[in-house]
Amino acid sequence: MSAPTDAVDLSARGGTASGRLDLFTQLRRDPWALAGLIVVAVFVLAAIFAPLITAINGQNPYDYNLHALDSSGAPKGWGGGISWRHWFGVEPLTGRDLFSIVVYGGRLSLSVGVLATLVAVAIGVLVGLTAGYFGGWYDRVASRVVDVLLGFPALIFIIALTAVVSANFPRPVLIVLVMGFFSWPSVARVVRGQVLSLKQRTFVVASEAMGAGDGHVLWRQLLPNVGATIIVYATILVPSMIGFEAALSFLGVGVPPPTPSWGRAIGTSVQWFSTDPGYLVFPGGALFLITLGLNAFGDGLRDALDPRTSRRRGILHRIAPRSARTHGRQRKVTA
Amino acid sequence: MSPADVTPVLSVRDLSVSFGGSGEADRVVDSVGFDLAPGRVLALVGESGSGKSVTAMSVLGLLPETARVSGSVRLDGRELVGAASAELRAVRGGRIGTVFQEPMSAFDPVYPIGRQIAEAIRVHRRGLRGAALRARVRELLTSVGLPDAARIAASHPHELSGGQLQRAMIAMALSCDPVAIIADEPTTALDVTVQAGILDLLRTLRDTRGTAILLITHDMGVVADLADDVIVMRQGVIVESGAVAAVFDSPASEYTRELLAAVPSLGALGDATEVATPRSGADASPVVVLDGASVAFRRRGTAVRAVDGASFAIGRGEVVGLVGESGSGKSTIGRALVGLVPVASGHASVAGVELGAAGRRERRRVRSRIGYVFQDPASSLNPRNTIGTSIAEPLLLHTAQSAAERTARVRELLAQVRLPADFARRYPHELSGGQRQRVAIARALALEPELLIADEPTSALDVSVQASVLELLEELQRRHGFACLFISHDLAVVRRLADRVVVLHRGRVVEQGPAAAVLAAPAEAYTRRLLAAAPVADPEAQAARRELWRELEAVR
Numbered sequence: 001m002s003a004p005t006d007a008v009d010l011s012a013r014g015g016t017a018s019g020r021l022d023l024f025t026q027l028r029r030d031p032w033a034l035a036g037l038i039v040v041a042v043f044v045l046a047a048i049f050a051p052l053i054t055a056i057n058g059q060n061p062y063d064y065n066l067h068a069l070d071s072s073g074a075p076k077g078w079g080g081g082i083s084w085r086h087w088f089g090v091e092p093l094t095g096r097d098l099f100s101i102v103v104y105g106g107r108l109s110l111s112v113g114v115l116a117t118l119v120a121v122a123i124g125v126l127v128g129l130t131a132g133y134f135g136g137w138y139d140r141v142a143s144r145v146v147d148v149l150l151g152f153p154a155l156i157f158i159i160a161l162t163a164v165v166s167a168n169f170p171r172p173v174l175i176v177l178v179m180g181f182f183s184w185p186s187v188a189r190v191v192r193g194q195v196l197s198l199k200q201r202t203f204v205v206a207s208e209a210m211g212a213g214d215g216h217v218l219w220r221q222l223l224p225n226v227g228a229t230i231i232v233y234a235t236i237l238v239p240s241m242i243g244f245e246a247a248l249s250f251l252g253v254g255v256p257p258p259t260p261s262w263g264r265a266i267g268t269s270v271q272w273f274s275t276d277p278g279y280l281v282f283p284g285g286a287l288f289l290i291t292l293g294l295n296a297f298g299d300g301l302r303d304a305l306d307p308r309t310s311r312r313r314g315i316l317h318r319i320a321p322r323s324a325r326t327h328g329r330q331r332k333v334t335a
Numbered sequence: 336m337s338p339a340d341v342t343p344v345l346s347v348r349d350l351s352v353s354f355g356g357s358g359e360a361d362r363v364v365d366s367v368g369f370d371l372a373p374g375r376v377l378a379l380v381g382e383s384g385s386g387k388s389v390t391a392m393s394v395l396g397l398l399p400e401t402a403r404v405s406g407s408v409r410l411d412g413r414e415l416v417g418a419a420s421a422e423l424r425a426v427r428g429g430r431i432g433t434v435f436q437e438p439m440s441a442f443d444p445v446y447p448i449g450r451q452i453a454e455a456i457r458v459h460r461r462g463l464r465g466a467a468l469r470a471r472v473r474e475l476l477t478s479v480g481l482p483d484a485a486r487i488a489a490s491h492p493h494e495l496s497g498g499q500l501q502r503a504m505i506a507m508a509l510s511c512d513p514v515a516i517i518a519d520e521p522t523t524a525l526d527v528t529v530q531a532g533i534l535d536l537l538r539t540l541r542d543t544r545g546t547a548i549l550l551i552t553h554d555m556g557v558v559a560d561l562a563d564d565v566i567v568m569r570q571g572v573i574v575e576s577g578a579v580a581a582v583f584d585s586p587a588s589e590y591t592r593e594l595l596a597a598v599p600s601l602g603a604l605g606d607a608t609e610v611a612t613p614r615s616g617a618d619a620s621p622v623v624v625l626d627g628a629s630v631a632f633r634r635r636g637t638a639v640r641a642v643d644g645a646s647f648a649i650g651r652g653e654v655v656g657l658v659g660e661s662g663s664g665k666s667t668i669g670r671a672l673v674g675l676v677p678v679a680s681g682h683a684s685v686a687g688v689e690l691g692a693a694g695r696r697e698r699r700r701v702r703s704r705i706g707y708v709f710q711d712p713a714s715s716l717n718p719r720n721t722i723g724t725s726i727a728e729p730l731l732l733h734t735a736q737s738a739a740e741r742t743a744r745v746r747e748l749l750a751q752v753r754l755p756a757d758f759a760r761r762y763p764h765e766l767s768g769g770q771r772q773r774v775a776i777a778r779a780l781a782l783e784p785e786l787l788i789a790d791e792p793t794s795a796l797d798v799s800v801q802a803s804v805l806e807l808l809e810e811l812q813r814r815h816g817f818a819c820l821f822i823s824h825d826l827a828v829v830r831r832l833a834d835r836v837v838v839l840h841r842g843r844v845v846e847q848g849p850a851a852a853v854l855a856a857p858a859e860a861y862t863r864r865l866l867a868a869a870p871v872a873d874p875e876a877q878a879a880r881r882e883l884w885r886e887l888e889a890v891r
Contacts, residue, residue: 202715203725206775209673210729211702220728224719 026304033300039293043286047106054100057085061104061260065095080278088282091265092272098279102286104260110290112176113242119180120241121234124187129218129226131188132195143192146185154182155247162253171255179244183237190233194226228305235298239291246287262287343370344514344547345394345431350406350416352386352393352571363389365571366406371515374545376537378562378579380552380594382797383768386571387551391517394549395431396423411514429459432508436520438500442492448500449488452476452507459511475506480536498529505536515547516540522557526660526824531868531884534561553798555598556870559583559877567591580874597802598872599827601854620687622786622818623649623672627681629842630664630671641667643842644681649786654812654819656833656850658826658865664842665822669788672820673705674698686785703733706779706817710791712771716763722749722774723759729781748777752807769800773807780811787812790822805831826869830854838862863887 027033046053054060068086070076073093080089080098088098131142158178165174198204199222207221246263248254255261262283269280352364364386371377379387393404396415408415410430415423427433435441442451452472456463463471469488476484479502492500501521508516518537522530538561540546550562558565558579565583566576567590575588586592630642642664649655659665670676672685674693683690686704688697706729709715716725726748727741736744746756752773763771772792779787789808793801809832812819823829829836830850837847838861846859857863867884871877 202709202711203717205675206707206709206715206778207717207728209670209675209702209705209707210732210778211699212728212732213699216732220720221717225717227719 027300030300030303032296033304036293036296036298036300039289040297043106043290043293044110046103047110050100050103050107053103054097057087059086059097059100061096061100062258063096065090065097068095069093074272074275075278080276082278089276089278091268092276092279098265098282101260101265102262102282105262105265105283106286106290108172108255108259109242109245109262109287112172112179112245113238115176116179116183116241116244117234117237119176120183120237121187121230122184123180124184125191125223125226125230127184128188128191129195129222132192133199133214133218133222139192142188146188149182149185150189152182155251158182158248159251159253175245175248175254179241183241183244187230187233187237190229191226194229195222198222198225228302231305232298232302235294235301239287239294242287242290341372341374343372344411345371345549346407346409347371347390347394348407348409350390350393350404350408352389352398352405353403354401363571364393367568367571367573368406369566369573369576371547371549373514373547374541375563376541376548376550376561378550378552378558378565379568380555380558380565381568382553382594382799384570385568387568388519389571390568391519391549391551394517395427395433396420397427425459428455428508428513429511430514432505432511432513432516434501434504434508434516434518434521436523438497438504438524439492441504442500444492447489447491448495448503449473449476452488452503452510455507456510471510472506475510476503478509479503479506480532481506496529497525498532501525501529501533502536505533505540509540509544509546512544513546515549517549517551519551520553521550523552523554527826527868527870528660528864530557531870531881532888534870535881535885537561554870555595555798555872556877559872559874560870560881567594583872583874593799595872597799599802599805599825599831601827601830601866601869601871621648621650622686623820624682624684625668626683628668628671628678628683629680630667630676631679632676640679640842642671645839645842645844646681647837647844647847649818649820651785651818652812652816653835654821654833656829656836657820657822657839658824658829658836659839660824660865662841663839665824665839666790668839669707669790669820669822672786672788673702673707699733703729703782704785706782706784706787708772708775708779708787708789708792711795712768712775713763713795715775716771718763720762721759722761722763722766725763726759726774726778726781729778733782744781745777748781749774751780751811752777767800768796769804772796772800772804776804776808776811780815780817783815784817787817787819788822789819791824792821793828794823794825801828808832826854826866827871838865860887 027037051060065086068076068083068090069092075090075092075095077083077089082089086097086099088102090096090098091101127142127146131139161178162171162174204217204221207217212221242262245254246261246266249261249263250267252267254263257264265283266280266287269276269283272279347370348368350364350367351362353361354363367386367390369377379390381387389398389402392398393402394408394415396418398404404416406416410426413422415426442448449469449472452475453468456468456471472488473484476487481487481499481502487495487499487503495503505516505521516537521537522533525533534557537548537550541548550557552558562579564577565579567574567582567588569590575582575586575591582591583595586595625648626646627644628642628646629640629644631638631640633639645664645668647655657665657668667676671678671683671690674690678691685701688701690698690701693701716722723742723745726745730736730741730744742759745759749756749758754770754773754777758766758770758774763774766774776792792808793804796804805828808819819832821829821832833850835848836850836853838845838853838859840861846853846857846862853862854866857866864884864887867880867887871880
């Protein structure tokens with residue numbers, strides 16, 4: 001008698017070669033993720049090579065070009081003074097080159113956004129992982145702190161803080177720390193929720209039953225499983241941080257002039273919108289594009305990082321019910 | 336009387352279902368045809384992916400929109416394939432009642448049972464209301480063996496047991512006097528003693544009301560117990576069909592023979608001719624000693640004793656089967672032995688270490704001597720880790736081996752569980768359930784443990800896969816000689832593997848002794864009931880067991 005077995009036929013399964021596909025190959029198959037990646041890459045490169053790019057037509061974001069303005073201070077010409085010298089036009093009242101402001105402004109926005117996100121994610125993951133895993137009084141304390149910080153009027157606190165902190169303290173560093181400090185609670189809450197449900201999964205119990213210490217379970221079992229969530233959350237957090245910085249600059253408590261900043265440009269452009277809409281369009285468009293690009297990229301990255309979704313890209317797998325899929329697999333196995 | 340003599344209520348012809356893509360390869364159900372006669376039970380049996388549930392759901396038109404159905408399904412001569420949705424709604428719950436697998440999730444948790452049944456009645460009979468409706472609900476509940484109908488009707492789902500809920504579900508299916516009932520794995524989620532009652536109820540319905548029953552199941556024992564006719568399905572195709580007695584007696588197809596052979600057998604009751612031969616060394620110093628051990632959980636302030644004064648020992652190289660129904664505390668004992676839950680009182684020692692007094696370091700050492708195989712292989716492997724990483728985890732935790740040594744050991748372990756070496760690079764989702772369980776076994780054996788705890792290792796698997804996994808466990812145990820605590824609700828599986836059996840009931844050990852003796856001639860009433868309730872895959876033997884079960888239930 002031969003009972004049908006599941007350990008049979010090594011040769012028949014050769015077709016479904018194993019291993020995860022290269023991450024980039026994965027991303028390349030997802031047009032949205034690829035577009036997002038390209039947009040982000042363009043912005044990052046532009047920020048890095050800002051002096052070279054603005055040197056092409058001999059501009060920088062600091063020099064006044066009063067000859068480009070009319071008597072009321074508004075830019076002369078169409079679209080806020082767009083010309084072969086000033087590709088995006090000029091800033092009202094000062095005549096500073098808007099293209100240079102947008103390109104240089106990306107330096108501040110991106111670096112502040114990324115650094116503040118790193119701070120928020122680092123604290124949030126640490127607190128969320130440990131609170132979810134250990135539970136008990138530590139979890140209760142951590143969760144209350146999270147609740148308090150989430151309900152805290154952060155903006156008012158930051159405005160007050162900038163008035164108190166010495167002017168010698170570098171403002172971008174202060175902004176990064178403050179934004180990071182007020183953004184980790186949401187990361188912690190998401191991570192804690194994931195850990196709470198992962199903790200019930202048998203593989204975590206199995207690891208403990210094998211004699212794994214807390215560090216091993218946290219680092220090897222739980223972190224890889226929340227990793228995808230963290231990455232996606234971070235890519236969404238970066239644009240919100242950029243927006244946060246823009247809001248601070250808009251309110252006048254961000255980076256002081258003349259350092260170019262999208263937020264401050266958007267802030268001042270609001271007053272000029274009826275006479276010079278072009279002034280709002282370019283910095284606003286930059287903010288919109290980088291936000292969209294990061295979100296699309298983050299979404300694709302999550303799919304690519306998940307070994308379960310990374311290999312099935314066909315439409316069939318997305319819509320066919322589970323029973324149909326299991327059926328297909330069963331067929332292969334018992335063949 | 337063969338089913339051809341009477342007019343069938345439901346007749347299915349040339350039914351094919353496919354999902355998504357086009358072409359033959361995507362067919363989940365392929366040219367299936369059968370007749371369902373009044374007063375008879377037709378069983379659709381098959382393993383997962385055989386298309387049995389899809390077939391049943393297509394009768395009700397309950398498949399997702401991506402499904403393409405062709406062929407003919409006639410209910411009392413009316414075509415259901417392609418029928419208008421209003422007509423299908425009238426059929427569902429009206430002409431055909433349905434009973435699902437999970438009674439716990441089939442009811443809405445926020446409404447009382449009675450109200451949900453009343454709602455089902457009113458969908459099809461607008462006129463009935465008020466006192467008449469309530470009387471009808473009570474009458475239905477009484478008819479499914481729930482004598483305390485008023486209390487049940489007023490209860491919410493969480494206040495009732497699985498068996499009571501499944502009876503209520505059947506009452507709901509009966510609410511509009513259907514001509515047919517589709518029961519999709521109606522007892523799979525239930526304990527055997529509860530299962531026997533539900534099967535008895537379905538049998539009564541068939542006999543008294545003449546209801547036709549389409550029973551979908553994977554359990555050959557359930558088929559032998561209840562069905563009149565059987566259809567064996569495999570990969571969407573009917574492999575064999577006929578009267579139950581004929582098919583079980585002389586199966587025509589190879590697949591049916593394999594399926595029947597794969598079902599572990601319990602043997603006849605009262606037959607104690609087989610005498611246990613204790614394995615060598617069983618009398619040496621035991622690996623596990625439990626002496627009056629209790630485990631308590633705190634639930635909403637009150638302590639619940641999951642295990643209450645359990646005492647037994649596992650000798651070196653001995654396989655002890657721990658049997659009991661859900662909630663008997665059998666899994667808790669396994670978890671207590673690795674220190675996942677603390678022992679509240681009494682003594683528990685593993686490999687000479689007293690668990691209650693052990694420090695961190697000692698407990699870690701104990702854990703390195705124990706391998707643990709869990710019930711659900713889908714969740715016991717980290718989905719983000721490759722198979723190789725998962726198997727190497729104990730090596731990483733407890734040895735100082737280099738990466739190359741670990742890789743070599745993983746290869747060796749994979750070979751031992753008869754999986755190819757290249758599986759080490761795969762991820763759990765790329766494997767079938769049986770393959771994953773083999774990986775879990777390989778991981779448990781990585782450190783050559785003294786004790787292997789296997790917690791329902793095969794209950795999530797198909798019967799043919801179960802047979803091969805059990806065979807593997809048996810072979811590995813013989814080769815490595817580890818002691819094994821085999822936790823299971825399935826007496827036949829335990830009988831096959833265990834030298835000794837410990838029977839748990841509500842946290843207490845009610846009986847223990849050599850497997851052959853306990854399972855053939857149990858001394859305790861509970862063990863006898865448990866044994867009599869477990870169905871065997873042989874219609875004649877099962878009929879005898881059923882009588883015995885009824886007698887035991889009558890004297891309770």
